[in-house]
Amino acid sequence: MPTKLETRHRVFQADARRMEAVADASVHLVVTSPPYPMIAMWDGVFSRQDARIAPALAGGRPREGFERMHALLDPVWQEIHRVLLPGGFACINIGDAVRSFNGEFGLYANHVRTLASLQRIGFTCLPAILWRKPTNAPTKFMGSGVLPAGAYVTLEHEFILIVRKGGKRRFSTEEQQRRRESAIFWEERNIFFSDIWTDIRGAGQAIGGNEPRGRSAAFPSELALRLILMYAIKGDTVLDPFWGTGTTTLAAAAAGRSSIGYEIEPALTRMGARFDAALLAAMQARVRARLERHTLFVRDREARKGPLKYRNRHYGFKVVTRQEQELFFDVPGGFKARSANEITCAYESAPSV
Numbered sequence: 001m002p003t004k005l006e007t008r009h010r011v012f013q014a015d016a017r018r019m020e021a022v023a024d025a026s027v028h029l030v031v032t033s034p035p036y037p038m039i040a041m042w043d044g045v046f047s048r049q050d051a052r053i054a055p056a057l058a059g060g061r062p063r064e065g066f067e068r069m070h071a072l073l074d075p076v077w078q079e080i081h082r083v084l085l086p087g088g089f090a091c092i093n094i095g096d097a098v099r100s101f102n103g104e105f106g107l108y109a110n111h112v113r114t115l116a117s118l119q120r121i122g123f124t125c126l127p128a129i130l131w132r133k134p135t136n137a138p139t140k141f142m143g144s145g146v147l148p149a150g151a152y153v154t155l156e157h158e159f160i161l162i163v164r165k166g167g168k169r170r171f172s173t174e175e176q177q178r179r180r181e182s183a184i185f186w187e188e189r190n191i192f193f194s195d196i197w198t199d200i201r202g203a204g205q206a207i208g209g210n211e212p213r214g215r216s217a218a219f220p221s222e223l224a225l226r227l228i229l230m231y232a233i234k235g236d237t238v239l240d241p242f243w244g245t246g247t248t249t250l251a252a253a254a255a256g257r258s259s260i261g262y263e264i265e266p267a268l269t270r271m272g273a274r275f276d277a278a279l280l281a282a283m284q285a286r287v288r289a290r291l292e293r294h295t296l297f298v299r300d301r302e303a304r305k306g307p308l309k310y311r312n313r314h315y316g317f318k319v320v321t322r323q324e325q326e327l328f329f330d331v332p333g334g335f336k337a338r339s340a341n342e343i344t345c346a347y348e349s350a351p352s353v
């Protein structure tokens with residue numbers, strides 16, 4: 001029988017540069033997106049943490065501002081290295097910035113600076129994902145006109161940096177069973193492990209009606225969900241040190257993983273408010289959508305290439321590989337508030353298809 005699951009979700013209103021409530025080597029995965037240095041909407045957040053930043057920007061010293069902002073993120077990267085288990089992954093969504101200072105337009109390469117810091121701390125750097133958000137707007141060239149050397153290429157992508165603490169994770173016998181139940185479908189694997197994601201937009205695919213990246217700077221829940229399905233097994237703990245609106249926690253609960261969040265802004269750290277009946281229904285719908293997509297995939301694949309060889313043991317549907325035979329869905333069945341900043345989630349088994 002598949003493992004009976006309950007997950008726990010906590011958020012701490014505190015500075016992620018010191019995550020005192022999180023023990024060394026106790027987290028399996030980090031999924032996060034920091035405030036982006038040199039993007040104007042985050043100037044205030046950085047300046048409140050280092051009073052030298054605002055004068056550097058106002059005084060036309062952008063390189064100094066850029067470096068001071070990253071110097072505030074570096075201790076958080078050091079902390080995630082401390083709390084991750086050996087073999088645990090960290091996935092960091094970050095975009096570069098373009099901005100003019102002293103009449104000069106330039107790129108501030110946040111992903112380069114962040115990766116260099118992660119490497120210095122001792123993380124193993126792995127191939128990154130380039131997330132290019134689909135847009136219906138006509139391409140916005142930066143600069144002027146159609147004459148050569150008059151325009152800059154557009155900046156419509158962000159990165160998901162992927163690093164690991166040391167070598168491959170070792171799984172205990174009990175974890176090996178949960179790992180088999182956490183398999184993703186073969187056809188999902190082909191999309192998730194591609195180095196360019198072009199199919200994730202902010203709205204539409206969200207669990208619980210997240211805003212697209214905008215004033216809240218939330219990332220789409222689909223982005224967090226994918227990374228969690230790729231790099232954590234059921235029952236694992238996922239940490240987001242820059243919790244924001246809690247997208248990582250929503251995705252973790254939907255996927256049957258526990259979560260911990262840190263968020264410096266008091267107004268954001270109210271966990272209970274979002275975990276309502278509508279969110280539960282959205283999470284259940286997300287599991288059903290996964291199953292329905294798989295059914296369509298099997299129909300199409302068998303029509304083109306003939307019968308598939310394997311069947312899933314729990315549901316009886318066909319699968320491409322032997323490793324998908326024990327895949328098992330845990331569907332969120334109810335939330336319980338344990339305190340203002342902690343909830344637990346219980347699960348039911350998925351309806352058969």
Ligand SMILES: C[S@@+](CC[C@H](N)C(=O)[O-])C[C@H]1O[C@@H](n2cnc3c(N)ncnc32)[C@H](O)[C@@H]1O
Pocket residue numbers: 014015016017032033034035036045216217218219220241242243244245246247248262263264265268
């Ligand atoms: C880009 S947003 C994260 C958005 C989040 N991924 C979501 O989906 O809502 C970055 C967040 O980090 C928070 N923050 C900035 N510095 C922090 C620090 N030192 N410790 C904890 N949180 C911090 C900001 O208040 C902001 O909410």
